[in-house]
Amino acid sequence: MIILDHLTDYAGLPVAEFGVADDPPAAALASPADHAWAVRTEFDEEPFEEVWSRFREQVDTSGITALVIGYWGASYDEHDLRIADLLAESAAGFPELRSLFVGDIVMEESEISWIEHSDITPLFAAFPKLECFELRGSQELTLRPFASETLRTLRFESGGLPSGVVRAVGASDLPNLRRLDLWLGTENYGGDSTVADLAPILSGERFPALRHLGLEDSENQDAIAEAVAGAAVVAQLETLSLGMGTLTDRGAEALLSGQPLTHLKTLDLHHHFLSDAMMERIRTALDGVDVRLDFQQKPHGDWFFIEVSE
Structure with missing residues (x-):
């Protein structure tokens, strides 16, 4: 993209x-x-x-x-x-x-990986009525855990989201957060988070109002899907996005073998590396769910690529 x-x-x-x-x-x-x-x-x-x-x-x-x-x-x-x-x-x-x-x-102004930030934590205290915060880019980006009663949407677009930012999100006190999107990216551009860093988010305890979760654009999409398959947070969601990354049949198999997903309104897996047979299995198993499987990719040799990096 x-x-x-x-x-x-x-x-x-x-x-x-x-x-x-x-x-x-x-x-x-x-x-x-x-x-x-x-x-x-x-x-x-x-x-x-x-x-x-x-x-x-x-x-x-x-x-x-x-x-x-x-x-x-x-x-x-x-x-x-x-x-x-x-x-x-x-x-x-x-x-x-x-x-x-x-x-x-x-892109004409700057590649996403070149967009430079700093510590954004003060913004949440400076604007106490903030309900939606979205940010593109992640070079030098830092965030400390923060609290907000008003924030409902939190979105980070990046080709590589630093693990410190992911952990800070998971440690923040956001009782009314309904939408969370993290473009996790690739380690080549600073996306060094692990599945362990996502544990507080996946537990369902940090964000009781969460209804949409996007853990996207990851070169570790299979491991994320395996963690999501048994994550408590899924039961409270209406929409789930694991798209934009390197999802293969391995990750999809975990989703199908894990907890039920039939309660979801939407499961977004776009930009993936699934086989035709696995795509059909997902459609059949989740009949009634809006499953998005567009942008099927083929690896370049043994290289699986994410949708947004540089």
């Missing part, structure tokens, strides 16, 4: 762009709270801090509920900065923020 397009809608709202080139639409300026605002710069253009300052001067941010952060610079760009720190320092100007996407950066 190649990420080519910026978001045009976010959190149920149309996205209004604020960047280095065009003025924001007059309709968006007239009703800022009716839009999700995307703020971004471009490589070797106006520093993001200056774009951000103009944005806060020209737009009434007091009622904005959804914010999208696009390209902000990198270590190979003279305008590098720690975006999480800048956002946390500006939090007082966004008292109603509910949804935050950090890293709406497409």
Whole structure:
């Protein structure tokens, strides 16, 4: 999967762009709270801090509920900065923020593995009403366990999610979390988590409200499927995604031999290495479940590849 397009809608709202080139639409300026605002710069253009300052001067941010952060610079760009720190320092100007996407950066701007972060933990205290947090990229990304009564969606898109981030998620106190997506990735790009790191998530004890779980884009997808097959959390789920990775017949066999999955509304296994016979077995066994088996892959020799890495 190649990420080519910026978001045009976010959190149920149309996205209004604020960047280095065009003025924001007059309709968006007239009703800022009716839009999700995307703020971004471009490589070797106006520093993001200056774009951000103009944005806060020209737009009434007091009622904005959804914010999208696009390209902000990198270590190979003279305008590098720690975006999480800048956002946390500006939090007082966004008292109603509910949804935050950090890293709406497409391939033309940066490969996903090149997107640089820092410690994002302060964001959750800075925006106490946050219900949805999504982030793309994982280079230098760190997270410490945190608590939130409001957070309902937590999503990490990466070609390699650090094990420390995975463990921090599992150690966090998120009683109302309903959706969790982790693109675990490959060790070549920092995805060094193990199945043991997922144990608190799979136990079902940490997130009692969880209804969707995505453990995706992993080069260890079979081992993850084997762990999920007996995981207590599955019974409370409505949707489960183990797609985007290197799932083979071994992992699928574990799912079929494990606890019942017929209560699920959706089982997403797209981008897999299953045989035709195994795909048919899954469809038959889970009749009534929306099983997604598109993008069947063939290994390149003995190389099994994930959907998103670099």
